[in-house]
Amino acid sequence: MRLELRESTPWWLTVLAPLVSILVSLLMASVLILWAGESAFAAFQSMFKGAFGSTFAITETLSRAIPLCLTGLAAAVAFRARFYNIGAEGQLYCGALAATILGTGWITLTPVLMIPLLFLAGAAAGGLALLLPWFLKTRVNVDEVVTTLLLNFIILLLVGYALEGPLKDPMSMGWPQAASIIDEGVLPALIPRSRLHAGAFAALLAAFFVWVLLRYSVFGFSVRALGLNPEAARHAGIPPARTLLLVALISGGLAGMAGVSEVAGLKGYLTLDLSPGFGYTGIAVAMLANLHPIGVVVSAIFLAGISVGADSMGRALGIPSYIADIMVATAVLSVLIGLMFCRYRLRRN
């Protein structure tokens, strides 16, 4: 048996691959649920109810999907260029930090200007956070995987310092948290009495923008060529450093926007537990979508559903909500195999 590159991939395979990998992750979860002494069926039912069973559940899932969609796009853009940005978590906090600095009274504008300004500032901060890894990769030959991973820890400590020092809310009664975003900067709720906020538009807009960019632009073509064979792309005249710079700015910017949306839309103020690992889950979102921007939207909603559902199942049945992360990890690993079969076919020798 050997693997052989396909001449073309049938469309149903690209849909089947994520579906099968989701099935595998459900199987994995069933084993753990059975171990916990619950019926897998009841557990999944409770999970589905918690994620999609009511209007409230759906709005919860969708609001969880917003940051995942943005960090998923961040990973998708970067991974297409084989620029392994594992630092979306840190860039998210940079975005949130920028929004906090600007949005807690430093300037006041009408919401129509204030909200875009916060997103812009957050995106800029997130993008800047990737400049060092970009520089080290393209000029000094230091692998970006380790630098982006390590920067996550550094940035989180910086945020921790800011929250206990310069940005600390004097009214917080000792908790390390920043002051609230002023009303002009808060993203309006889309449905009254729900947590679903206008950040959803930002996420959808970003997905559409990235899709157009990757599919139709010179930049998108360059990114794909560079990702698939950097040497040949460079030889043919595609400038790697410049292209990767744009990749870094866009990828970091998207992750930064996720931070803005969480601070200005969901929480209202910056704390150290703003993100339960959205940056890392974003990688799973992107992989399940085969790095396709529109697919990212779907897979973000799906993984958000798993995590919201797992929370509610955890409360109902006493199964630790870490099961959501286990499912995500299993899905990522199995989709890798699925995507392999999209590109290769098995041949007998």
Add this chain to the structure above:
Amino acid sequence: MNEQVVLEISQVSKRFGKLSANENISLTLQQGEIIALLGENGAGKTTLMNILFGHYRADQGSIRVFGQSLSNHSPEDALQAGIGMVHQHFTLAENLTVLDNIMLGTEPLWSPISHRRKARKLLHDIASDAGLEVALDSKVRELTVGQRQRVEILKALYRNVRILILDEPTAVLTPQEVDDLFTLLRRMVEGGLSIIIISHKLQEVLSISDRVVVLRHGRVVGEASTDNVDRDQLAEMIVGRQIERPTAIPRVAGKNLLSLQRVSVHGSRSSRPLLDDVSLNVPASQITGIAGVSGNGQSVLADVLSGMRRIDSGEWLIDGHAVSTPTPKQLTTLGFARIPEDRHTHGVVGEMNLWENLMLDEIGNPPRWRAGLTLNRDAARTTAEGLVKQFDIRCSSTEQPAALLSGGNMQKLILARNLARKPRLILANQPTRGLDEGAIAAVHALLIEARDRGAGILLITEDLDELLRLADNVVVMHAGTLSEPLPANNLSQRELGLRMAGSH
């Protein structure tokens, strides 16, 4: 001569899908004999060797080594039976020492200790018997190509190999090194070894082998004692029909399109510069050839000229004006085409379609891009269809991934992409490596046509025959330096070889 048969391959066949790679191939090798196995790329030589070594399973047929049957065997069994091979691309780990490389696989994998001292002593004896001195403790990357080949041979001898197979052993050697190698082989044959040489260099084959076996399209089409055949007969047997390589008619040199002046490039660690004060002119309407044993700086020079590598000192002149090192994109704009040495890693993006690969260096330019921004798929496909026809690229459609093309067709794709723009200058680095005769003739014709149109061509090649046939002037590269240009018409292969070895 001892008449004992050491290897007997009979009626071996192997099919891959519709393609018959080997069909009823029979071959016998006698003790102390040197056989030359000849054939074009794709004639079935590699498949046959892979079957012999147990990498592939034959569909039918049998193999006997020293009278013992070898079937359904693993590569290990082949080694056990005393067969050893020196591959064209050496299978050495460059960052490890010679001793490490030789000892690999000679001791039980799970042994808690490695008898390095004993091995060292034994190797010393073998090496001095065969006249193959190599420094056991040097790293392989510090060795010349010729020395690496000796390591490979020593590796085989250390394993008590009694049948040695050499795949294109002379491809990377200077004529003088070839002489040394042949002396060595003759000495080893006298010691009882039997040898199969796989080659396409007829002259050399005639001087070393006792017998020749010719493969074509997977079958044995000829077998003869070397004394009874001449070069022309062999050439015809190999190709079947007569393929004439086109010959270039000399032209008058035009203006200098490109010059390098006193250019140096330093390596990261080595004390010797990779390019040492190199000056070079590429005039229009001329093919300037660069000869040299591989590893003497040709790759670095090609990298510099294709904008992939910065220079540490010296300057670039384009059309007589000093410029800073151009980027690959700028070179394309200037009308400078580049045909890279390694098609797979530098030439194409294997997983992209043909039409995408055909526009790789035209990114942003109309008609395939609207306003330099958005992709015009229809225009890109139409242009690609045209190029596929014009350059006779055999493919199922322009939607197929480039990785699935054969070597010759992949090279035609790269040429199509580069020549479609009617470039003023072409850097062709090993443009025919690994191609069959038909494809070589096609590539040569395209290069000559471009030159006759007025383009300046810089041809880097290890194939001296190609060089002398095409080039107007030859520059010899040795240890990072370039010689003065020599007119090609009164250069002999012999003289070129001496210069390539560094003695003038």
Add this chain to the structure above:
Amino acid sequence: MEYLDIFLSASFWAATIRIACPLVFATLGELLCERAGVLNLGIEGIMTAGAMSGWLWVYNGGDLTTAVLFAALVGAAFGLLHAGFTVSLGLSQHVTGIGITLLASSLSYFIIKMLMPESTTPPKIESFTNWPVPGLSELPFVGAAFFNHTPLTYAAFLCVPLIMYVLYRTPWGLAVRIAGENPVSLEAQGINVIHIRTLAVMLGSALMAVGGAYLTISAFDAFYFGMINGRGWICVALVIFASWRPGKALLGALLFAGLDAFQVRMQQKMGAFIPYQFFLMIPYVLSIVAMIIVARRAEYPKALLKPWRKGERL
């Protein structure tokens, strides 16, 4: 003068040794994987799984020595999974590694939460006690600094010459090194590249898990959430810093641990002036700096990150 005091105290050197141990284990583990050509980014999760499983074993009444073996076994199992993806199937080493880190750490947390749903701090266990080396530990200063540690600590340091011997002086070690440089030459010798790489990744992962277990059953005596805290990533940086050599890896880990121990003591002295977060940042910043220092002359194993498929170039 007061900075000099730090270096003159035996407790500083003892702390350095203690901090270095998990790094030594895990760096050697990553080094073994990378020498065979496989980047193992599962390291962070595998260390978490090792910390959890070692602790769990003892908590359930197992003894400490078998706890180390159990942790190693768990690590090897994740290594097998990693190798199945990256070696047998040749899939992306980056994504597989991140996936395994996510899987191993969330599984570990899940198991702890399952077994102890209520407690916020997991119960303590009886961890390794110090075993003073007879004779040597009575030496002034040196004894307290270097010869009064837990058995697992000595094991970490013995692992360095052991791995050196295996890599440079055994046929299997030679095969591992060549697997990371030019797997084709293994194939030409009839040696199965997949087997060599898989075993190296399993062994390496086992070492990473032992590094994690060191934290729960030797350095501390309980399992905390997020206790690995980027140590795995630091080890990946240390391997690069060490130019893929076990001896230099030990040196790097010690240097690193020394600076960490120094940092903690500086924090006590200077904490009033500089916020503690900046001290905590030092290890991560240093890791990046270390990679920058060696970047220009880094000699990566040639086949690192390159999947190998049978007969690809023959």
